[in-house]
Amino acid sequence: MHMTSAPHLLTEDRPEFDRLLDEALRTANERPELAALGERLNAEQLRTMAMGASAILTAAAAAEYNHFVKVREDLRDEALTASGRAGEHQDDGQDGGAGVSAIVAVLAPVLAGTAMLIFLLVGYSLKMLDPEPAFAKTMLTAGWLFGALTVAALLFAVIGLLVTAVRNSSTEVAAEETVVIPDELSRAREAWRNALLERGIMPFLRDALADPSTRPGSPVRRLPSSRMPNLGYTAPDFTSPGTSGGATRPGYSPPDFTSPDFGGPEHESE
Template identity: 35%
Template sequence: MTHLPHLRPEDRADFEWVLNLALDVTDIRSALEQGSTAPDRHQLRARAWASATEIAGTAADEYRAYRRARAAVTHVLQDPGEPSRPPTSPGAGVLLPAVAVLAPLLSAIAGVAFLFLGYGIRLVTPESRMAPSLITSGWISALISVVTTAMGLGGLLTTALRRRTTPAPPLVVHNPAAEQARNTWQQALLERGMLPYLRQQLSASPPHPQ
């Protein structure tokens, strides 16, 4: 027995579409409307989802062919004229956020320390030449903390807006080969998997008591 590929999350919508199509087939819809069987439409749908692996396995070859055809055309989502971007090293992705967090914090700590020492020395020794330098350094550090904090928040806001406005790439490229493979898989899933399963569930269920 060949290994059955698991139904990928992005293909669950296709499974749901085939399930809805099967539930609307004449004999299945009539059996559900007559109420002569135990499961209703919702129960039958739940059973089909619980047996999704078994049902999808009946069209495993067509599903593999569809996935291969889809994978073969996904590279066209990138503009051929657009130069490829070099991959960003993992270290840079970790270092930059760390710097954005630590820089304002360290500047704030340094500013508080300089101001505390400067005003303390000036209070004890008003004639000291060190106190004004420490106080100036403290206010400069505080200003740096405010500026770096604002820059960090601006960067986070820009990144959030960019992610929000960037559309997700389509799951399936409108390629004739990929679309044909998809239709073939859906047809096989309907005829060999979904319809026989639903009919078996309906025939195996005992009738409602009179």
């Protein structure tokens, strides 16, 4: 038995199947072939049956779905490649300046603040001595100078962060505005939706309503053979036990028994 994999929807496409099914049931009153909805089966019962037969229904539009998935994957690969190249060029132009700015913004306040604490601590300690050393005022002056540098470095770091945030936000908005769905992908998606609705969902709903033997909870019905896609496999060829199928039965012959009077050559009369 030769078998290929039957088509199954990807996780991201399952909601689209649910939307199409809900749309078909919601607009059933606009379709004459679904006029029997509500007599034996209501919309929720039909939806449950269709969800149970989702693999059969989606197989009816397998060709269109495979094309849609291929187009989508190709476009994603192209977008990832283009994005990677743009990122490389942007990094090449900004890595040097951005790296130096980041180092300065981080280290300058830390170093200046550390120097301020050291000089002020030493300067005030010297002022407590008697007599006061001459360079105590120099240490205090240097400490306050480094304090001013610390404040300036903090302001520089804050301004740099704000500029970076504004630049990134403007880039993100521009990228979102330029995102459009290509025509090829839209056509492939619409072709799959139409095929799934007209060759899968609608025939299933119509046949379920037309078959008087269909009841809620009954086994899932298969589409008629004229609408069933070729899934690539054939059933094994079984034959009944009574069918010879061209084979010959083994021959049988009973054993050759002789009467008790026969005793063999050694008992022949003299």
